[in-house]
Amino acid sequence: MNPTTPPSARTxxxxxxxRAHYDTxxxxxxxxxxxxxxIAFQDGGSVHCLPMACWRDGDYLYIHGAKNSRITRALQDSDCAVTITHLDGLVLARSAFRHSMNYRSVVIYGRFAAVDAENxxxxxxxxxxxxxxxxxxxxxxxxxxxxxAGTTLLRLPIAxxxxxxxxxxxEDKNDDLDRRVWAGVIPLALRPGEPKAEAGCESHPLPGLPSFLA
Amino acid sequence: MNPTTPPSARTxxxxxxxRAHYDTxxxxxxxxxxxxxxIAFQDGGSVHCLPMACWRDGDYLYIHGAKNSRITRALQDSDCAVTITHLDGLVLARSAFRHSMNYRSVVIYGRFAAVDAENxxxxxxxxxxxxxxxxxxxxxxxxxxxxxAGTTLLRLPIAxxxxxxxxxxxEDKNDDLDRRVWAGVIPLALRPGEPKAEAGCESHPLPGLPSFLA
Known part of the structure; x- marks a missing residue:
């Protein structure tokens, strides 16, 4: 994929x-x-926005849901837009207007398809x-x-x-630079707290966390 | 509002x-x-899902955008669905199937309206x-x-x-409880890192953060 060219008009x-990036x-x-x-999708004459757990495997974004649930049916029937957003920081400027946030986001358009093969x-x-x-x-x-059998696995091409x-x-205006106020970035990240073991599990080794949470 | 009754069929x-709660x-x-x-919305024959900064003031959810941007126009032309999700933890069970996540989410349906009064x-x-x-x-x-004047302020009733x-x-199955593996919850939260001051700001007092980030 050409890193500088969007893959479609709507992306x-x-x-x-x-701030745009189009490379894989x-x-x-x-x-x-x-x-x-x-996930934004249409169903029953209305637009919806639902949070779903997700993960990547190869060229697909995967989600799962209960078999025959509304969302797993609706997502196979029409195109959707899936958005992932990491809020990375508060950008605190010297003027209200120049305040911003640091973030990384991805939008994927397309149609989910069910994967039925057990393997x-x-x-x-x-x-x-x-x-x-x-x-x-x-x-x-x-x-x-x-x-x-009771879980529907859906995947969307990351294309x-x-x-x-x-x-x-x-990015303050030059006129504001002399203002006597702290300006800068407060980084933000999702961080793990103290693990809460189920009764009887206290002596087992703690689970390994992915590097983005460590 | 009756805490046990949804305000509409689609909510x-x-x-x-x-897991449902309907009280204000x-x-x-x-x-x-x-x-x-x-925010999930329709525009140009497609559904979209965009991350936007937001805040509450009274009975409204507020967002803002550049005047005459596509999203600020589209959101005033048709209903949308707005979702806020806090990922609060990984729920690590003794079987793959019973893994889950702790979270708090809100979905709001409705139509944004622009607020033009300068005050x-x-x-x-x-x-x-x-x-x-x-x-x-x-x-x-x-x-x-x-x-x-260059910023459009939009608000959505939280109704x-x-x-x-x-x-x-x-929530493991009884048959799985004897398995020798750590089970429990890894709490997750958005947390601030080390502040990065702009040049010349190092000696000013650090900004106050909201209690949910402290």
Missing amino acids: EIHRKPQ ATINAIIDEALLCH IKKSAFAAFIAHVSIGRNELIREPDAAEL EAAAKIRNWGV | EIHRKPQ ATINAIIDEALLCH IKKSAFAAFIAHVSIGRNELIREPDAAEL EAAAKIRNWGV
């Missing part, structure tokens, strides 16, 4: 194009730090567990046939996609 | 209804910890700055007439809304 970023490496790196996405479902769910906790697949019980990134400092 | 939570206090508490929302715009933008950094309004330059919360531990 082209017109507002603040200096940038897009995948943002997706790979995501635990959830927001692909097994490997996709194992990739999801590995995404959330390194080394965990070897320790837990894998899904049985009934659990696999019609664009990233938008702001990752720099304050 | 009723059918999937895992034990619960909904507002989730919104008040948000720095951004995701309301000034107070809404001051509320936004106060939401991001306590005590900051008194130190920075407030918006001038051109900055106010047709619902919250969904999972905030408990692992």
